[in-house]
Amino acid sequence: MIICNENQCSACGMCIIVCPQKAITLRKKNLHDNYIAHIDDEKCIKCKICVNNCPQNVSIESKNILNCYAGWSLDKETRRKGASGGIASELYKWAISNGYWIDGVKLNNKFQAEHVLSNELNIINDFSNSKYQFSNMGSIYCTIGEKLTQGEKILFIGLPCQVAGLKNYLKYKKLLNDNIVFVDLVCHGTAPEVYIQQHINYIEKKYNKSANKLSYRNPEFNTYTYTFTLSENEDVFYKKKVKRNDEYQIGYHKGIIYRENCYNCRYACTSREGDITLADFSYVGSKEVCNYDNKNVSCILINSKLGENVIKHLIDNNSIFCELRPIEEELDYEKMLHKPTERPKERKKFLAEYKRTNNYDLSIKRVMKYRIYIEEICDVLNLYPKINFIKRNFLKLSKCFKKSRK
Ligand SMILES: Cc1cc2nc3c(=O)[nH]c(=O)nc-3n(C[C@H](O)[C@H](O)[C@H](O)COP(=O)(O)OP(=O)(O)OC[C@H]3O[C@@H](n4cnc5c(N)ncnc54)[C@H](O)[C@@H]3O)c2cc1C
Incomplete structure (x- = not known):
């Protein structure tokens, strides 16, 4: 029996709790996979309580924005x-x-x-x-x-x-x-937690430190700058702004992982x-x-x-x-x-690399190659405000163009 489509399971774990037979667990099919709900067929009595309450199959009382x-x-x-x-x-x-x-x-x-x-x-x-x-x-x-x-x-x-x-x-x-x-x-x-755990291990080795605090948007450097930091006993030993060549942020914010x-x-x-x-x-x-x-x-x-x-x-x-x-x-x-994130073209390549190496940092670097450095150069030269300005105005112009054609 299938609870929901494998590619839709968010591992919310609700099915585990409602199952009267305790037949469901979160499992990875392979080391590189995500956790998804798994039914033990020998215990399952096909009562379908999990199927009928899974948030990927039924959503109740969703509301419109007022x-x-x-x-x-x-x-x-x-x-x-x-x-x-x-x-x-x-x-x-x-x-x-x-x-x-x-x-x-x-x-x-x-x-x-x-x-x-x-x-x-x-x-x-x-x-x-x-x-x-x-x-x-x-x-x-x-x-x-x-x-x-x-x-x-x-x-x-x-x-x-x-x-x-x-x-x-x-x-x-x-x-x-x-x-x-x-x-x-x-x-x-x-993103699956294994990526961030491997990334932290990689940085710990590189800096010969042991991280006990992680911040994705550290307030000490303003949360709106998305500065990713790792600290050892309150001492920040690794700090990267979002466009500055941090392998985790690249994978995450580009929607690859x-x-x-x-x-x-x-x-x-x-x-x-x-x-x-x-x-x-x-x-x-x-x-x-x-x-x-x-x-x-x-x-x-x-x-x-x-x-x-x-x-x-x-x-x-x-x-x-x-x-x-x-x-x-x-x-x-x-x-x-309006719609979920689209799979970027690099995703397929990343997953194949990760399956082969089981190494997050190596896989993302191989997939992103020079783009990592191009982004860093754009940031150092402060080109992003200009790029964003052009993007915004291009969006406005294309909307006007579409309207005028109608
Ligand atoms: C994974 C994720 C993706 C997001 N994507 C977008 C986006 O695309 N566009 C956008 O405009 N905003 C996004 N947000 C929301 C945004 O970043 C802020 O969380 C939101 O604006 C609330 O900010 P705050 O300062 O009021 O709350 P804060 O005081 O910062 O509180 C953060 C809240 O988020 C909860 N939270 C943190 N991490 C997680 C997590 N992994 N899972 C579940 N809950 C969590 C905390 O428990 C807390 O309730 C995202 C947030 C998360 C966690």
Whole structure:
């Protein structure tokens, strides 16, 4: 029996929890593959509970976007540490002070990203900022289910496929109610954790250091510069800006190394799973003038009355700045609200190399060759603002041309 198409499994792990026979595990077919759900045929009784609740087969109660806001935390530190405006962290603070449990993603000491449920303020620091790798839901479904049964309230922030998995689970358990607020993130994809682990090992050897902290967008160098760092006891020993020749960032931001399901993602659309959707607001001000730039600004999409009420609380408490924006400022530029990331032509070659070598850094270098150095030169010569300007205007011109032809 197949739960969902192999290329669509996001390894959300919901099927593992609902299976009455405990017949499902997450497995890799080969060393180089992604984790996907695997059924032990000898234990399976073909009840199809997994198939009927899998978020790749059914998505329930997805919502249309009602409003679009630009916003950021009014606490300078929270804003600085957030991937964009620190709105997620403000939501967590609001939730804890109102008796909610909060769910977010933190990195453990093996650099695996995992969902954790807590009611302590000091965990917000670990949740804050984006971890650009696969995050494991583990047993969080059961923990959240138990809390809701006890009448507790929950704030869950995660990727759209994870929100959908949790909603399906709670619906199956008849526990879906307004005691849980869902927030999803606009997402362009996650990469298997083995790539980042191998990349860290490679750098550790090169620098003769042992990393105990990883940051994909280190706030010390402004999160909007996407500076990737590794530290040993708070001492940053490796630091690369996004266009500066770091093998992991090249593979990730060029969309070469995502899990296969990300290229088929059914949640990359304007129908949202969360009551609120959060994203970077790169093109704020592109349709209507605003008196701030796009640095550390979150895009807050409101998708339900519950979501609207929560954001209103944050505004009334003076926790965040929030301004209504034309929705086109997000919709016209954020591709992930329309379709999944396209497989770049280099992906096939990368996978073949990786299968052969089982070495992340070697494979990506062989595939990207001179492009890595060309990007670095463009960055050193500060050519990117000019390239982006040309790209933006070309986009506008081609839209005008299409309109005039119609
Ligand atoms: C994998 C990934 C891809 C993204 N892709 C895009 C994109 O293409 N376009 C865009 O506009 N925005 C994207 N974002 C969202 C954006 O980077 C910010 O997370 C969002 O704007 C919220 O920022 P913040 O400052 O309000 O939150 P922060 O205070 O930075 O909080 C970050 C939140 O993200 C959660 N989180 C971090 N890593 C993961 C993970 N691996 N899995 C699940 N949850 C995680 C944390 O638990 C926390 O709730 C992506 C985020 C992630 C994690």
